[in-house]
Amino acid sequence: MLESKGSVLVIAGLFFFALAFVSNALVPAMMYKDLPEKTAEQLVTANLRYQFEDLARRFPASFEKHMGKPPEDAAAREKWLNEKCAESLRIGRKVYVGEACWHCHSQFVRPVSNESRRWGPVSESWEYQNELQRPVMFGTRRVGPDLSREGGRRSNDWQAAHLFKPTLLSDGSVMPEYPWFFEGAPDKPNLRGLALMTYLQWLGSWLESYPYYEEYTASSLPADAAPSEVAAAGDAPAAGEAAAPANPAEPAADGGAAEPANPDAAADTEKKEASNAQPTDAELEAAKVAIPGTKPAPPPTGDPQPAESQPSPTESKATENTNPPIDPAPESETPQASTPPAAVEGDERPPAPALPEALFRTASLLMQAI
Ligand code: HEC
DSSP states (O other): OTTSHHHHHHHHHHHHHHHHHIIIIIHHHHHTTTSOOBOTGGGOBHHHHHHHHHHHHHSHHHHHHHHOOOOSSHHHHHHHHHHHHHHHHHHHHHHHHHTTGGGTOOOOOOSSTTHHHHHSSOOOGGGGOBGGGSSOOOOSOOSSOOOTTOTTTSOHHHHHHHHHOGGGTSTTOOSOOOGGGBSSSTTOBOHHHHHHHHHHHHTTTTSTTOSOOOGGGGGGOOTTSOHHHHHHHHTOSSHHHHTGGGOTTHHHHHHHHHHHHOHHHHHHHHHHHGGGSOOOHHHHHHHHHHOOOOOOOOOOTTSOOOGGGOOSHHHHHHHHTSSOOOSOOGGGHHHHSSOOOTTOBOOOOOOOOSSOHHHHHHHHHHHHHO
16 A cells, blocks of 8 residues: 555645644643633733823824723723723724735744744744634735734834825835725824724734834945944943934933933833834844843743843833833823833743743744645
8 A cells, every 4th residue: 555656645644734733733732721811901011002002192183082081090091091902902903804904914923934033033822822813813925024023113103104005105015005994194093093003013012022123124224324323332231222322302302201210211212212213233233132032931820020030131121111101292291101001011921831842843843844
């Protein structure tokens, strides 16, 4: 029987089917059987809340019209924002599915072809252990770029203009226009537009290396960027500090109130504000440093570890990042400028996988190769 070509192929096919089942279904299921699936509410981290409130600042009229007005009381406001943010995530996901964004965009950075150099850390299975990935939005092909680390990569203004008319920002883009997410102009998003932008900013917001910068933009740095300044900043240990020279005009605008209280948050803010500008070498370095997955074994879930016990500078940066103040816009100025969102958790890693990481990696690499 084994002498015929056909039977060899059948046996090989069955073998690879079984291998795929083991590596892509059994192994992840065993690794994460004790990791509870997160709800949309639990996915609202400080990073995401920052972007959600940013929507309120950039599109105040639309935000109020479609989301309502936050309560005055600080605690009630926190709760309200968290709830609205979670609700927007759910709506945003529905829009993403309904408009078939997944038809052209994947949400999976594969461990092959140096994909992580372009999109950030390779995707891991725990990242899909949540309500918004039921079913998973892996996608099937990439007409456009992978979106699993899109959050924080572009500003909300960029996202709005891009959804309204992609060719405004990307010459010759084949991405369709979505004018029905807006009321006639890119600065007037409707509920679907606001929710979809929240969803896009969520993608990758659970990682410490958020936001990401595309490495290939390094080649288009303006020739007159002062090299000494960039080099000096490159020595700075924390990503937030390294970003400081990126946008020297900003501190004057909001420095007064924010800086003495929490200079790191202010630097972070600048970084976020400048995220649409050309990143400096230092920023690129900082983003790179944050990427490798060589972190100490994380604590068990349900018992979030305080930031101080995490040795890496990037880890503590993520916690400081709690709701940094941005523009001193009138409606957002006082109550929430320095109040960290109480119910928001910082980045949390799931427990160390029960099976050896190496086994899992080998299995998934093998599957990718097939
Ligand atoms: C016909 C295929 C297609 C569809 C459908 C599509 N896109 Fe795109 N998308 C692209 C292409 C191609 C690009 C790259 C060029 C550009 O930036 O416009 C892109 C770029 C993007 C980017 C920018 C990524 C980055 O950081 O550079 C985002 C965000 C995005 N798409 C979101 C969406 C969303 C949300 C939807 C659904 C509402 C969607 N896309 C539907 C093809 C598509």
